[in-house]
Amino acid sequence: MQAPIQSPTQATENDDDLPLLRASGVTQFYGNRVGCRDVSFELWPGEVLAIVGESGSGKSTLLNCLSGRLIPTAGVVEYRMRDGHARNVFSLSEAERRFLARTDWGFVHQDARDGLRMTVSAGGNVGERLMAVGARNYGDIRGQARDWLGRVEIDSDRIDDRPDTFSGGMRQRLQIARNLVTGPRLVFMDEPTSGLDVSVQARLLDLLRGLVADLGLAAILVTHDLAVARMISHRLMVMRAGEVIESGLTDQVLDDPQSPYAQLLVASVLQP
Amino acid sequence: MTMRLCLSGVGKTFTMHLRDGIELPVLRNVELAVSEGECVVLTGPSGAGKSTILRMIYGNYLADEGQILVVDGEKIVDVAAAPPRRVLDLRHRMIAYVSQFLRAVPRVAAIDVVAEPLRLRGILPEIARNRAAALLERLNLPERLWSLPPATFSGGEQQRVNIARGFVTDHPILILDEPTASLDATNRDIIAELIEERRESGAAMLGIFHDAALRRRVATRAVDVGAFAPA
Numbered sequence: 001m002q003a004p005i006q007s008p009t010q011a012t013e014n015d016d017d018l019p020l021l022r023a024s025g026v027t028q029f030y031g032n033r034v035g036c037r038d039v040s041f042e043l044w045p046g047e048v049l050a051i052v053g054e055s056g057s058g059k060s061t062l063l064n065c066l067s068g069r070l071i072p073t074a075g076v077v078e079y080r081m082r083d084g085h086a087r088n089v090f091s092l093s094e095a096e097r098r099f100l101a102r103t104d105w106g107f108v109h110q111d112a113r114d115g116l117r118m119t120v121s122a123g124g125n126v127g128e129r130l131m132a133v134g135a136r137n138y139g140d141i142r143g144q145a146r147d148w149l150g151r152v153e154i155d156s157d158r159i160d161d162r163p164d165t166f167s168g169g170m171r172q173r174l175q176i177a178r179n180l181v182t183g184p185r186l187v188f189m190d191e192p193t194s195g196l197d198v199s200v201q202a203r204l205l206d207l208l209r210g211l212v213a214d215l216g217l218a219a220i221l222v223t224h225d226l227a228v229a230r231m232i233s234h235r236l237m238v239m240r241a242g243e244v245i246e247s248g249l250t251d252q253v254l255d256d257p258q259s260p261y262a263q264l265l266v267a268s269v270l271q272p
Numbered sequence: 273m274t275m276r277l278c279l280s281g282v283g284k285t286f287t288m289h290l291r292d293g294i295e296l297p298v299l300r301n302v303e304l305a306v307s308e309g310e311c312v313v314l315t316g317p318s319g320a321g322k323s324t325i326l327r328m329i330y331g332n333y334l335a336d337e338g339q340i341l342v343v344d345g346e347k348i349v350d351v352a353a354a355p356p357r358r359v360l361d362l363r364h365r366m367i368a369y370v371s372q373f374l375r376a377v378p379r380v381a382a383i384d385v386v387a388e389p390l391r392l393r394g395i396l397p398e399i400a401r402n403r404a405a406a407l408l409e410r411l412n413l414p415e416r417l418w419s420l421p422p423a424t425f426s427g428g429e430q431q432r433v434n435i436a437r438g439f440v441t442d443h444p445i446l447i448l449d450e451p452t453a454s455l456d457a458t459n460r461d462i463i464a465e466l467i468e469e470r471r472e473s474g475a476a477m478l479g480i481f482h483d484a485a486l487r488r489r490v491a492t493r494a495v496d497v498g499a500f501a502p503a
Contacts, residue, residue: 044357202378209377213392231377235356249356251332258334260289267290 018080020045020186020218026065026075028058034242035061039075041237041247045185048212048219050233050250052226052265058242059222060190066220067107067188068097079186102132106179106187110194112171116163116178122149123159125178133182148177152207169200173207180211187212189221193228205231226269230254238262273307275343276445276476277329282338282352284324285502297502298324302338304478304495308444311467311477311490316497322480325497326447328352329478330369331359342366342445364392367445370438372453374422374430382425383408383418386436393441407436411462427454439466446470448479452486464489 019042028035036058043049051059064070066077068089078086082104089097101107109115116125126145127135135141146156152173163171172192179187192208193201209232212219223229229236230250237247238261246253246262257263282302288294299321306312314322327333329340331351340351344366351359363369368389377385383404390400408418411432417425422433431454438446448467452460460483467490471477481487487494 047357206377206379234360248334249331249359252334252356255327256286256333258287263289 017044018084018086019043020047020080021066021220022076022078022086023066024076024078026062026072026077028061028065028070028072034058036065036072036239036242039244041244043186043218043220045218046216047235048217048221048233049235049237050221050223050229051237051239052223052229053239054224054265057239059239061242062239063188063190063220063222067105068092068101069107082185102129103182104184104186106182106184108172108175108179108187108189108192110191112163112168112175115175116171118164119162121160121162122154122166122174125163125174126181129178129182144181145177148181149174151180151211152177153203167200168196169204172196172204176204176208176211180215180217183215185218187217187219189219191223192221194223194225201228208232226254226266238265273309275305275307277304277306277343277478278339278341279304279325279329280339280341282325282328282335282340283502284321284328284333284336299497299500300502302500306445306476306478308474308476309471310492311471311479313487313491313494314478314480314497315487315494320497321500322497323449326369326449326478326480330363330367330447331356366443367447368438368441368443369447370435370449370451372431372434372450374434374437377421378423379421381419382413382422382433385422385433386440389437389441404436404440407440408432410466411436412459428456428459431455432459435463435466439470442473442475444475446475446477446479448477448481450480450482452481452483460486 021043024040026039027037039062051062053059061070065072071090077089079089080086092100107115120128123142123145126148127141130141130144146159149156149159154170154173163174166174193204196204205228212232221233233250235247236250236253237244238253239245240261246257246259253262254266257266279302283300284298286296286298288296302325314325316322324333328335329351335352338352342349342351342362344362349358349362351362383401386404386408387400390403391397405418413429413432417429422430425433435451452463455463464486467477
């Protein structure tokens with residue numbers, strides 16, 4: 001048994017009883033090859049959902065569809081906007097979708113180079129997202145950037161340094177700061193800790209875990225690492241060959257997996 | 273006494289798909305109820321399914337059949353059929369679990385591990401830490417350890433952190449899976465006191481205790497899990 005991640009502080013009869021995001025029948029074909037098929041689920045505010053599976057299982061394809069970066073062959077993803085109305089992400093205009101991605105959503109890439117501007121200073125990387133939502137006062141922007149660098153444990157004297165001078169772990173933390181500075185309600189994360197040393201991974205996970213809980217963020221996290229899923233997610237979906245073959249509470253799926261594949265996945269993990 | 277927890281017709285069979293789909297029936301027709309102010313202990317040999325019952329109640333094992341009813345104010349929730357989100361909510365407000373082992377989170381200080389359930393209930397950090405400190409002190413965990421992550425602690429120290437985490441809130445239902453397995457006599461006595469206090473304040477408790485003296489002291493009733501063995 002673990003020290004479980006506790007539930008978000010909600011579940012009363014109010015607005016929070018409506019899902020933040022609802023995916024229905026999301027299907028993506030690449031020619032006649034299946035990327036993901038018929039994926040449906042709901043995500044509530046403050047919930048962290050992990051999608052696990054091996055390489056090629058369709059988890060990144062699904063994440064790209066959910067985040068509107070890829071228009072699926074079929075299916076609907078509805079997102080509840082700040083005004084309370086649920087909108088189909090794929091029927092938003094390109095400009096609306098971009099605005100959503102810059103404000104209410106975050107996307108943390110596996111490779112920080114895909115999520116950062118490597119030739120812009122750390123402070124600039126964070127400030128840029130603020131400017132995209134209308135911040136204009138240089139002092140405020142710099143102050144907030146400094147604050148966020150502190151929250152992701154980057155020394156403020158690195159604020160003018162470019163991320164290409166940062167270590168992998170620092171880049172990843174900077175990417176997280178850049179994503180969270182606008183106060184998003186939903187963050188998509190694609191293998192945010194893979195490729196990092198184990199000690200750096202632990203630090204990043206711990207940081208993510210704290211931020212997600214403190215900010216009440218909802219997150220959808222793609223990972224192939226079950227320990228990562230256990231540490232920061234409430235719910236888990238296991239994918240194989242493009243389909244969700246098992247889902248449930250994270251500790252339930254990991255402690256009592258039902259399907260042959262999920263059992264194999266859990267049994268294959270080395271226990272240190 | 274108000275009933276808090278009721279298992280009815282609960283059964284569990286493990287299917288080992290990696291062993292040619294062998295089926296291991298562990299429990300059938302579990303009938304069990306726990307009311308406020310009770311501390312019910314499960315007895316029976318190892319492998320009889322005692323921990324399995326506790327895990328099904330907490331929702332990290334699925335029940336194959338039957339109902340696991342939790343009385344939540346005006347509502348009754350069936351853990352065996354509830355969606356994950358509802359189970360998380362029950363864990364948040366209703367059911368606390370103290371296991372034998374702490375799965376430590378890297379880098380988080382012992383005192384914050386203990387304070388976390390309070391923080392998640394919206395209690396201010398300062399107050400949460402004070403309550404955590406009081407409990408750790410009572411459990412004789414040396415103060416110099418409070419600011420360290422428990423990963424490197426001894427088994428007994430980790431267990432005390434785990435117990436403090438389970439007892440720091442006032443969840444109406446408390447599940448105890450061998451909470452004293454690696455503790456010395458002094459600390460066992462303190463756990464017994466904590467359990468008695470919670471019992472008197474109306475918590476419904478269900479536990480497994482291998483220590484016979486502790487069991488005699490805290491239990492209001494024993495249930496032999498052997499009665500639920502599959503035929």
